[in-house]
Amino acid sequence: MDTIYIEEAVATHPRTERLLERHASARHVPIKRYTDLFNAAGQNFREQKQQPALILAEKKGKRVLPTPPGYGIGGTRNFYFAHMLNCIYDCRYCFLQGMYRSANHVVFVNFEDFFDDMERTTQESTEPSWFFSGYDCDSLALDPITGFVDAMLDRFDDNGKAFIELRTKSTQIRPLLKRDANPRVVVAFSLSPEAIVKAEEHGTPSLAQRLDALQRLQAAGWPIGLRFDPVIACDNANELYGEFFDQVFAALDMDAVHSATLGSFRLPAAFHEKLRRLYPDSRLLATAVEKRGGSMAYPEALEARLLDHCRERITHTLGAKRLFDCSIDTAVTLNAQAS
Amino acid sequence: MPHSPRVCLVTALAAEARPVRRELRMARKDHAAVHRPLYVSDQAVLVETGIGKLPAAASVAAVLACYPSVRGVLNVGIAGGTEPIGSACLAHAVQDRASGRRWYPDLPARRITPTIQHHTTVETVDAPDTQYRKDAVFDMEAAGVYTAAVPVLGSAGVQCLKVISDGPEHSLETIDKHVVSALIEGQLQAVVALHDYLAARSEPARDHNTEVLQTATHIETNIARHSETEGHRLRLMLSRHLTCIGRMPTAEELAPLDTPRALIDWLDTRINNSAVTYG
Numbered sequence: 001m002d003t004i005y006i007e008e009a010v011a012t013h014p015r016t017e018r019l020l021e022r023h024a025s026a027r028h029v030p031i032k033r034y035t036d037l038f039n040a041a042g043q044n045f046r047e048q049k050q051q052p053a054l055i056l057a058e059k060k061g062k063r064v065l066p067t068p069p070g071y072g073i074g075g076t077r078n079f080y081f082a083h084m085l086n087c088i089y090d091c092r093y094c095f096l097q098g099m100y101r102s103a104n105h106v107v108f109v110n111f112e113d114f115f116d117d118m119e120r121t122t123q124e125s126t127e128p129s130w131f132f133s134g135y136d137c138d139s140l141a142l143d144p145i146t147g148f149v150d151a152m153l154d155r156f157d158d159n160g161k162a163f164i165e166l167r168t169k170s171t172q173i174r175p176l177l178k179r180d181a182n183p184r185v186v187v188a189f190s191l192s193p194e195a196i197v198k199a200e201e202h203g204t205p206s207l208a209q210r211l212d213a214l215q216r217l218q219a220a221g222w223p224i225g226l227r228f229d230p231v232i233a234c235d236n237a238n239e240l241y242g243e244f245f246d247q248v249f250a251a252l253d254m255d256a257v258h259s260a261t262l263g264s265f266r267l268p269a270a271f272h273e274k275l276r277r278l279y280p281d282s283r284l285l286a287t288a289v290e291k292r293g294g295s296m297a298y299p300e301a302l303e304a305r306l307l308d309h310c311r312e313r314i315t316h317t318l319g320a321k322r323l324f325d326c327s328i329d330t331a332v333t334l335n336a337q338a339s
Numbered sequence: 340m341p342h343s344p345r346v347c348l349v350t351a352l353a354a355e356a357r358p359v360r361r362e363l364r365m366a367r368k369d370h371a372a373v374h375r376p377l378y379v380s381d382q383a384v385l386v387e388t389g390i391g392k393l394p395a396a397a398s399v400a401a402v403l404a405c406y407p408s409v410r411g412v413l414n415v416g417i418a419g420g421t422e423p424i425g426s427a428c429l430a431h432a433v434q435d436r437a438s439g440r441r442w443y444p445d446l447p448a449r450r451i452t453p454t455i456q457h458h459t460t461v462e463t464v465d466a467p468d469t470q471y472r473k474d475a476v477f478d479m480e481a482a483g484v485y486t487a488a489v490p491v492l493g494s495a496g497v498q499c500l501k502v503i504s505d506g507p508e509h510s511l512e513t514i515d516k517h518v519v520s521a522l523i524e525g526q527l528q529a530v531v532a533l534h535d536y537l538a539a540r541s542e543p544a545r546d547h548n549t550e551v552l553q554t555a556t557h558i559e560t561n562i563a564r565h566s567e568t569e570g571h572r573l574r575l576m577l578s579r580h581l582t583c584i585g586r587m588p589t590a591e592e593l594a595p596l597d598t599p600r601a602l603i604d605w606l607d608t609r610i611n612n613s614a615v616t617y618g
Contacts, residue, residue: 002448043493051445194618235614276578280548
């Protein structure tokens with residue numbers, strides 16, 4: 001980290017002080033409110049992404065939001081939260097590039113306020129509550145800096161009705177492996193064929209590295225999730241995804257997999273337009289898509305072919321009950337809530 | 340061959356500009372649209388704006404309009420502050436005192452500017468101020484430079500380097516043009532490092548769009564006139580063609596297509612037939 005901006009409200013927060021101490025040689029820049037910087041006009045996301053700064057801030061207002069109906073992995077009460085904004089990875093299909101003006105990473109250091117809100121939410125019902133992390137950020141990628149996972153799991157060991165999904169592409173699983181597995185925490189990895197990882201998921205661990213992390217988590221008893229989203233259309237999709245599923249299913253104990261989700265490439269229309277302007281040279285974003293609802297997605301017939309092929313492969317191994325669809329409308333609603 | 344500078348250097352005073360011009364081997368150039376002293380080298384153009392944020396904004400706007408090749412602007416000058424006299428301060432924020440408006444430049448990596456020990460807020464004032472503060476240095480131009488340059492180049496493309504010339508122990512009255520030149524001279528290494536950093540700045544999206552616009556202009560001028568909506572669609576299709584096929588359509592390919600509809604259909608077919616394979 002070359003530059004760390006520190007919001008006035010968290011300047012003396014113990015977590016801020018610890019973090020600044022560990023990054024003493026970085027430039028420390030005081031700011032009044034993180035939004036002054038994060039939402040400023042004239043930022044170039046693409047350029048900033050090459051060398052993002054870190055912003056330490058306080059999350060005010062609503063910290064835990066309900067997911068849209070239909071979004072979930074088996075639970076009925078589903079919520080999501082973002083203790084960070086933005087991601088260290090640079091996936092060309094990622095909607096964050098369209099949602100934020102800035103590529104800088106925001107870490108909300110008031111973790112305890114998130115935990116309090118989650119606890120309150122859990123206590124509102126006798127039903128179990130699911131909390132999804134990793135929507136506005138990667139849940140684990142910056143964990144060596146933030147220490148969020150440890151703080152959260154310490155707190156949630158006692159909360160028997162709260163279930164958590166940590167969604168990631170990162171292999172930073174040390175904080176999980178050094179503690180006992182928690183059956184109420186699903187570590188869900190986004191997976192793509194290696195050729196797509198190389199071409200579109202810049203800076204991410206390879207498929208083999210992700211599978212290795214999943215194997216180690218499984219061996220330690222952690223429930224794991226597989227997120228096949230987004231599936232990307234290409235002329236060799238059947239062959240590419242066929243080999244990919246063979247590789248994934250062979251590497252893991254599929255009987256012990258908690259869940260899988262499946263969704264094809266789609267973006268809210270406004271984000272797709274913004275991304276196309278940001279990356280006019282991206283082959284993925286130049287591919288033919290059509291407007292459906294509020295989203296840009298593959299033409300319906302192409303999407304159906306693509307997903308049917310994948311669904312068939314997944315259900316054959318995993319069964320239909322543990323596979324969940326990510327619909328277009330879900331993506332749009334989530335994005336609208338987050339922004 | 341047209342002159343295509345990558346960097347625009349901005350100083351208020353001739354005394355600030357002199358050591359920079361000498362170091363970068365810049366020569367005087369007259370330009371009908373820039374009514375201020377202007378100097379050029381292969382890579383850069385330097386403008387002496389005069390004192391104040393309005394002359395600074397006007398001069399920078401004029402230079403950016405005349406030289407669309409410019410990818411970065413660097414404001415170099417003296418400022419008042421509490422840091423030691425002669426030290427270089429890179430702006431992590433620029434604030435216009437009068438309006439309260441603020442800009443946050445995306446700072447270059449520290450390895451790029453190893454000689455710069457200080458970073459600070461540069462507060463642009465309308466009249467010299469001697470109420471020196473620890474949290475900011477005072478200048479009279481930076482906010483004007485940012486007003487004009489950020490909308491064109493974004494927050495990563497505009498940097499501001501100030502050399503401390505006056506402070507609680509050194510009054511403004513002790514400064515003359517020789518002192519100013521000597522202060523800037525002492526920080527030329529930092530100036531050159533920032534110049535090189537901005538000159539190397541690449542904007543692939545801008546380059547891509549320039550190529551698209553050239554072909555779109557060729558089509559409108561030589562092949563088929565079109566409405567605003569058709570023009571927008573055509574540019575989008577040309578951009579996708581460039582990405583999917585790897586090049587623009589040639590003049591020979593475009594020649595038989597004499598209506599906007601025919602052009603768009605032809606481009607659509609080409610794009611949809613282009614192969615997408617991974618691995």
